[in-house]
Amino acid sequence: MTDAAPSPSPAVLARSAVPATLVGAGAAVLLVGIDELAHLLHEVWWSHLPDALGVDGDARWWAALILTLTGALVGLTLWKAPGHGGHDTATVELASPPLPLRTLPGVAVALVLGLAGGVSLGPEGPIIMVATGLTVVAYRRFLPAVPLPVVLMISTAAMLGAMLGTPVAAALVLTSVLGGNVPGQLWDRLFTPLVAAGAASVVYHLLGGASWDMGLPDYTAQWVDLLSASVIASVGAALGAAAAWTFTPAHRAFRRLRHPLLYVTVGGAVLGVLALIGGQITMFKGAEETAELLADLDSYTVGALALIVVVKLAAIVVSGASGFRGGRIFPAMFTGVALGAFAHALVPGIPLTLAVASGVLGVVFAVGRDGWLALFGGVLICGAVTVLPILCVAALPVWLVLTRAPHMLVHEEPAEASEPPAVPTR
Known part of the structure; x- marks a missing residue:
């Protein structure tokens, strides 16, 4: 057996908490901003436009029309935007390789269009891509000595903390998804990501982010x-x-x-x-x-x-x-x-x-x-x-x-996995 990597000193951990807190706060602001943009577009498509046309925005035929239009707009984004909308979220896990900065606007546009248009997907994949891309750029500029896997852990944890309103989910996910990629004791590895997740959770709530409290009745367990x-x-x-x-x-x-x-x-x-x-x-x-x-x-x-x-x-x-x-x-x-x-x-x-x-x-x-x-x-x-x-x-x-069921994840062949998606331009 090999010896575990030495634990960082309290001073090192304390210093790492400062940029992690900034990343967490930034993740919360980013999430709120994306939510607000999607809400504004939602109001246009589902309230203002139907009112202007004198139709029922709650009608099922209107929903079918908007979903088709959303598909066309997202498809146009994947075709024309730099980076072609980033990673295909059907083929990557929550924590995906960082994207170039020029790719991120296209990722955000495709996400906002889908959220506003009624597509049955959440923000978690693309918004983590955006947060990770921005965080990697910031760390490479100001803290280049921090290893890339650690930066990925920090950005992913921050966005999970904001989306789910607590750093607990980030800790649980990182122990199984990212924790094994970085040497050292588990809680030493999780310290900085959890600082980011905690800061993101607090800032998101302070900014008026949505709560997951559904008001269900109290529960008392029974054997049955x-x-x-x-x-x-x-x-x-x-x-x-x-x-x-x-x-x-x-x-x-x-x-x-x-x-x-x-x-x-x-x-x-x-x-x-x-x-x-x-x-x-x-x-x-x-x-x-x-x-x-x-x-x-x-x-x-x-x-x-x-x-x-x-x-x-x-x-x-x-x-x-x-x-x-x-x-x-x-x-x-x-x-x-x-x-x-x-x-x-x-x-x-x-x-x-x-x-x-x-x-x-x-x-x-x-x-x-x-x-x-x-x-x-x-x-x-x-x-x-x-x-x-x-x-x-x-x-x-x-x-x-x-145990033997497939994952809801597409494993592409190397020739098919490259971005952008194949288009008839050759």
Whole structure:
């Protein structure tokens, strides 16, 4: 066995906290800025423009039209913007290689268009790309001695802290995704990233960022809940695994159209068809839709909730596979909430809080393939730490369900993995 790398001194750690705090604050400002831009464009597309045209902005046909238009605009961005929209988020993990500075505006434009247009993807992939690109430039300019893997950990942790409102998720994700890339004791390695995540969380809340508190009822565990949670979570995992099985074939099918303007526009049109079936509740990243679904739960039948689950999973696959830029964790959390609501409606004796947390555990585990993040997501949504012991047990059968299931990630051949996407210009 080799000796572990020596721990840095307290003075070194303290000095590293200063730039990390600035990165965290910057990540929160960046996230709020992207959210505001997407909100402004959302208001134009879904309120001002329908009012000007004298049409119903809540109509399903309007949603189908806007999704198709969004596909065309994102496709145009991937075609013409420098860097072609950055990494295809269907092919990279949350922490992806840093991009050149000139690429970042195109990534941000594609993200804002997708968020405003109703695409079933969250901000997590592209916004981490933007944060990482800016952070790498800053560290290379002012602190060039900091290793690149450490810079990636800091920027990723900062954005996770801002998006999820707490540094806990960053710590959990980094222990499994990034922690092994840097020598040294675990908590020494996590100190600076957690400073960034903590600063991002605080600044994001101070800037009025959205909360994940859904106001679910208090929960008290019962013995039977072990079975209920395991069944719901396992069903969620099986549904997520089924979606993951279709992801790579769908990605290849869209890429047969060759040109990004074509395959992303077609993806938007397919999402429009799904919106005609499931309504606007099955669109967008899912945070606001989660609150809407739970607030108006009594108005949904068992069949309607089942339809929402199926349509949303299909929308996640199409959105990611057709070239839109965005993450799949946020919409997976909404899908898990809808599955939990379905289970509660089907068997009212199952506590709603437990059902929702279990659904999130199963679906997020299948889509993100990170058990820590899945457990955290279940607790975050229900707001009750008393559900955590039950979820820890329910995670075991979920693990078995997913043992041989594919990841919702496309592994491209080297000739296909280069950016920009192939276009008929040769």
